[in-house]
Amino acid sequence: MNASQDVVIHIEHLTKHYGKVVALNDLNLDVYRGEIFGYLGPNGAGKTTTIRILLDLIRPTAGRATIFGLDVHRDSVRLHQRLGNLPGELALWEHLTGWELVRYLGGLRGGVDERYVGELAERLDLDMTRKVKTYSSGMKRKLGLIQALMHRPDLLILDEPTNGLDPLVQQTFYKLMDEVRDEGRTVFMSSHNLPEVEHICDRVGILRQGHLKAVERIGDLKKVRFRWMTLRTDDHVDPAAFEALEGVSDVTTHNGTVRFKVSGELDPVIKTAARYHVVDMSYEEPSLEEIFLTYYGGEEQQ
Amino acid sequence: MNFGVIFRRKLRDSRRSILGWGIGLALLGFYVAVVYPLIQGLEEINQLLESPVFQALVPNLGELDYTSPAGFLGVEFFTWAPLVLAVFGVMYGLGIVAGEEDQGTLDILLSTPVPRWLVIIEKYLALIVVVLLIMAMTWVGIAVAVVLTPDLAISLGRLAEAIFYMLPVTLLMATLALFLSTVLRSRGQAGGIAAAFIVASYFLNSLGAMAPDTVGRFRWLSFYNYYDAAAVLKNGLIWGDFLLLSAVTLVLLVLSIFFFERRDLLV
Ligand SMILES: Nc1ncnc2c1ncn2[C@@H]1O[C@H](COP(=O)(O)OP(=O)(O)O)[C@@H](O)[C@H]1O
Numbered sequence: 235m236n237a238s239q240d241v242v243i244h245i246e247h248l249t250k251h252y253g254k255v256v257a258l259n260d261l262n263l264d265v266y267r268g269e270i271f272g273y274l275g276p277n278g279a280g281k282t283t284t285i286r287i288l289l290d291l292i293r294p295t296a297g298r299a300t301i302f303g304l305d306v307h308r309d310s311v312r313l314h315q316r317l318g319n320l321p322g323e324l325a326l327w328e329h330l331t332g333w334e335l336v337r338y339l340g341g342l343r344g345g346v347d348e349r350y351v352g353e354l355a356e357r358l359d360l361d362m363t364r365k366v367k368t369y370s371s372g373m374k375r376k377l378g379l380i381q382a383l384m385h386r387p388d389l390l391i392l393d394e395p396t397n398g399l400d401p402l403v404q405q406t407f408y409k410l411m412d413e414v415r416d417e418g419r420t421v422f423m424s425s426h427n428l429p430e431v432e433h434i435c436d437r438v439g440i441l442r443q444g445h446l447k448a449v450e451r452i453g454d455l456k457k458v459r460f461r462w463m464t465l466r467t468d469d470h471v472d473p474a475a476f477e478a479l480e481g482v483s484d485v486t487t488h489n490g491t492v493r494f495k496v497s498g499e500l501d502p503v504i505k506t507a508a509r510y511h512v513v514d515m516s517y518e519e520p521s522l523e524e525i526f527l528t529y530y531g532g533e534e535q536q
Numbered sequence: 537m538n539f540g541v542i543f544r545r546k547l548r549d550s551r552r553s554i555l556g557w558g559i560g561l562a563l564l565g566f567y568v569a570v571v572y573p574l575i576q577g578l579e580e581i582n583q584l585l586e587s588p589v590f591q592a593l594v595p596n597l598g599e600l601d602y603t604s605p606a607g608f609l610g611v612e613f614f615t616w617a618p619l620v621l622a623v624f625g626v627m628y629g630l631g632i633v634a635g636e637e638d639q640g641t642l643d644i645l646l647s648t649p650v651p652r653w654l655v656i657i658e659k660y661l662a663l664i665v666v667v668l669l670i671m672a673m674t675w676v677g678i679a680v681a682v683v684l685t686p687d688l689a690i691s692l693g694r695l696a697e698a699i700f701y702m703l704p705v706t707l708l709m710a711t712l713a714l715f716l717s718t719v720l721r722s723r724g725q726a727g728g729i730a731a732a733f734i735v736a737s738y739f740l741n742s743l744g745a746m747a748p749d750t751v752g753r754f755r756w757l758s759f760y761n762y763y764d765a766a767a768v769l770k771n772g773l774i775w776g777d778f779l780l781l782s783a784v785t786l787v788l789l790v791l792s793i794f795f796f797e798r799r800d801l802l803v
């Protein structure tokens with residue numbers, strides 16, 4: 235994965251201003267063949283901006299990007315033959331049926347493998363004979379996914395692909411992505427949802443206010459992984475009992491409720507909790523901001 | 537690159553629009569033509585029309601007699617038909633890129649191996665076919681009336697020429713709207729300016745006929761100035777005007793592609 239011919243996306247000093255807004259600032263990034271790269275950042279971080287530059291829908295203020303060694307602007311037509319794209323704000327031709335839409339876009343790509351499309355539609359459970367205007371937003375996302383996948387592109391660029399998909403369909407999506415990777419193809423997907431990225435990505439780039447803060451293997455990010463646990467009990471809880479545990483921090487108590495951060499093993503926490511009469515328990519994902527703060531020990535706060 | 541896909545899609549999507557506008561213009565033409573015998577004998581109208589106030593109402597008459605078939609159709613049909621087609625052209629022109637950009641479908645379309653210029657060219661070629669079909673329907677409407685109305689002595693060939701003569705005006709307005717939408721990035725603004733140009737064309741022409749020394753000086757800005765249907769009905773196509781409008785249109789089309797190739801697509 236380090237051989238230079240295996241670089242699929244190469245981004246160099248990419249900068250984009252919208253008037254006074256700096257949406258991307260001197261971005262440098264390489265994505266390699268056969269990986270699922272998660273492009274993670276809160277809303278407004280610049281994910282969509284990056285993706286639209288890669289697709290030559292907007293033009294950078296400075297810097298450049300190549301995909302498969304081809305310039306994203308100069309060689310866009312040749313490049314698009316090998317790309318599949320799912321926009322974040324998906325808009326489709328409402329007056330067409332699913333099939334008509336797929337045939338239209340397929341026509342622009344020189345043909346469409348209707349058997350494969352049929353297979354995808356079946357796996358995603360989408361009725362392709364209906365008009366897009368009768369689709370729910372979840373169905374539209376499915377059709378968007380089908381049109382991105384249908385020509386088996388070498389690179390998939392997906393902007394928040396699981397937004398609006400119900401959990402069952404998300405599982406199908408994860409499976410599809412695994413298959414794409416197994417075939418040696420590459421996925422670049424943006425997300426603001428860390429658990430999702432953790433679930434399927436090999437590496438993740440963390441973007442914030444137009445700056446790429448870190449690019450990490452998922453395994454490394456997991457080391458700083460934590461959850462928020464909240465226990466509601468009938469008793470008076472002694473915070474010290476939890477503070478003493480390894481991997482537990484930030485303990486606060488309020489009446490019978492205790493809340494703390496857990497990283498590492500859960501077993502000691504459960505055993506300690508068992509001493510009390512637990513009425514309710516919740517176990518939450520940290521927000522992206524919290525992960526950042528943990529990752530950088532707060533020093534990168536802006 | 538796969539040619540013709542967008543062209544065929546656009547034609548298919550325009551079916552209803554062709555029928556609507558085509559039938560509308562055909563009925564208008566038919567109606568005007570069958571009314572002709574009613575005014576044919578009213579020679580006094582010509583005297584009335586010599587007064588400057590009425591000149592404004594029939595600015596496109598030229599040297600022709602209002603009660604002649606060419607004069608009557610020239611005023612009563614070919615003053616309004618280009619307005620109708622100009623409005624159609626503006627609507628179509630705004631749809632070429634701005635419509636899909638507003639909808640957001642351009643992101644998907646341009647993620648396929650299709651260059652931006654090809655999107656414009658193919659939809660533009662579809663426009664020409666669409667307008668020709670609307671014109672063919674218009675011709676049929678008037679031709680039927682001409683056959684049914686022996687007094688309306690007009691050559692069906694000349695009629696075809698006069699109708700075809702509206703093509704450059706229609707394309708000019710479509711291209712102006714397209715051009716404005718590639719430069720201004722707002723469909724509303726682009727449509728507003730194009731519509732204002734249509735209205736201005738009409739009034740510069742009609743008021744210009746009434747007051748040649750003031751408003752009349754700016755008559756060259758009106759598309760009607762390059763569009764003398766009555767003369768075409770009588771003597772055939774005026775190629776100079778036809779080519780002049782076409783040349784302006786071509787320049788606008790090239791500029792539209794130039795600007796559209798360079799700019800960011802809106803989300
Ligand atoms: N067309 C635009 N005009 C002005 N500002 C924009 C435009 N598009 C995006 N922005 C701004 O650029 C920043 C990055 O936006 P975006 O790339 O959409 O972020 P993300 O996809 O990560 O949510 C945001 O501050 C957004 O408001």
Ligand SMILES: [Mg+2]
Binds near residue numbers: 278281282283322
């Ligand atoms: Mg976004």
